[in-house]
Amino acid sequence: MSTTLLKRRIWKDKSAHALMAILTISSLFLLIVMGVGLYLKSENILHEHSLWTLLTTTEWKPLKNVFGFLPFIMGTLWVTVLSIIIALPISLLTAIFITENARPWVKHFVFPALDILAGIPSVVYGVWGTLIIVPWIADKVGPHFVDYTSGYTALAGGIVLGVMIIPVLVSLFVEIFSAVPQDFRDAATSLGATKWQTSRMIILRKALPGIVAAVVLAISKAFGETIAVLMVCGNMIQNPTSLFDSCYPLPALIANNYGEMLSVPLYESALMFAAFILFFIILIFNASSRILLQQIEKRFKL
Amino acid sequence: MKLKFIEEKIFNFLMLLSTFIVLAFLGSILWAIVKHGWPALNWDMVTKLPG
Numbered sequence: 569m570s571t572t573l574l575k576r577r578i579w580k581d582k583s584a585h586a587l588m589a590i591l592t593i594s595s596l597f598l599l600i601v602m603g604v605g606l607y608l609k610s611e612n613i614l615h616e617h618s619l620w621t622l623l624t625t626t627e628w629k630p631l632k633n634v635f636g637f638l639p640f641i642m643g644t645l646w647v648t649v650l651s652i653i654i655a656l657p658i659s660l661l662t663a664i665f666i667t668e669n670a671r672p673w674v675k676h677f678v679f680p681a682l683d684i685l686a687g688i689p690s691v692v693y694g695v696w697g698t699l700i701i702v703p704w705i706a707d708k709v710g711p712h713f714v715d716y717t718s719g720y721t722a723l724a725g726g727i728v729l730g731v732m733i734i735p736v737l738v739s740l741f742v743e744i745f746s747a748v749p750q751d752f753r754d755a756a757t758s759l760g761a762t763k764w765q766t767s768r769m770i771i772l773r774k775a776l777p778g779i780v781a782a783v784v785l786a787i788s789k790a791f792g793e794t795i796a797v798l799m800v801c802g803n804m805i806q807n808p809t810s811l812f813d814s815c816y817p818l819p820a821l822i823a824n825n826y827g828e829m830l831s832v833p834l835y836e837s838a839l840m841f842a843a844f845i846l847f848f849i850i851l852i853f854n855a856s857s858r859i860l861l862q863q864i865e866k867r868f869k870l
Numbered sequence: 871m872k873l874k875f876i877e878e879k880i881f882n883f884l885m886l887l888s889t890f891i892v893l894a895f896l897g898s899i900l901w902a903i904v905k906h907g908w909p910a911l912n913w914d915m916v917t918k919l920p921g
Contacts, residue, residue, distance in 0.1 A: 658892065661881075661888035662892050669885060678892075678893070692903065693899070696902050696903070700898060735892075738892065762875065762877075762878040763882075764877060765877075765878075
């Protein structure tokens with residue numbers, strides 16, 4: 569190989585390396601720009617009210633310059649936690665079934681169904697929630713537990729969001745479980761383990777970091793979901809205390825009100841602060857899950 | 871010994887049930903959309919201007 573050719577190859581390699589580094593840094597830079605932008609936009613409200621007051625008070629009266637974000641934060645948490653409680657066991661069991669037990673024709677049937685579920689626009693989930701889930705809760709489930717419920721509740725939001733994240737979780741779990749080497753299964757079977765025991769003690773354990781990462785991804789999606797939640801949660805500004813209370817998640821607050829009442833002082837800033845809270849929660853949540861993942865990998869020596 | 875086979879059967883059932891629930895959700899969404907959307911479909915929707 570001539571020296572010129574060699575130099576050119578090294579130069580190409582170095583420039584590709586530099587380009588990739590620049591692109592990686594710029595994607596990080598985007599995140600910083602978004603965070604700083606949201607903070608600057610919400611600075612006005614932070615000058616007028618203390619952070620503690622904004623995050624811990626429950627009153628929301630923009631015309632009287634009172635902005636309490638607690639009901640919205642609690643609404644977001646209720647709906648997100650409920651959705652994970654509903655989706656996680658169903659997704660785990662479905663994924664184990666598909667990877668470990670199902671016959672090929674079942675997989676050929678279930679995978680396209682999951683793809684369709686994943687591709688349905690969130691507004692259609694919202695319509696489905698309004699047509700099916702809300703009346704079901706109002707007429708069938710609610711009367712067993714409370715005197716009256718409209719059906720537009722945190723439970724409805726949790727169910728709709730749960731159904732929305734199921735295809736994401738199942739697809740990720742199937743990928744993760746499929747990556748566990750076949751030797752592990754063979755070894756467990758040779759020791760007399762049943763399929764479920766193999767799944768529980770080998771597959772789930774080996775795939776634990778992947779499962780945590782998938783759940784984090786699903787929670788991030790659930791946190792930011794707007795339209796479907798907005799359509800079924802009732803959007804009442806209150807701290808939900810039961811499954812059958814209406815709630816008002818942060819994304820719904822922003823979507824419902826942005827562009828409205830902007831003549832009210834601080835209103836835009838308040839909505840930007842809501843977006844900043846959402847951004848910050850997801851950022852902290854992702855960062856802490858990274859730490860958790862490292863701990864799991866260390867503890868289980870994966 | 872018997873216990874692990876009972877456990878196996880229970881979880882096989884639960885796995886099947888979960889898969890069925892996922893498919894049922896899809897079925898329910900399609901059914902709801904078709905049931906409420908089909909009667910509203912007509913030629914005027916695509917041939918005339920709204921209003």
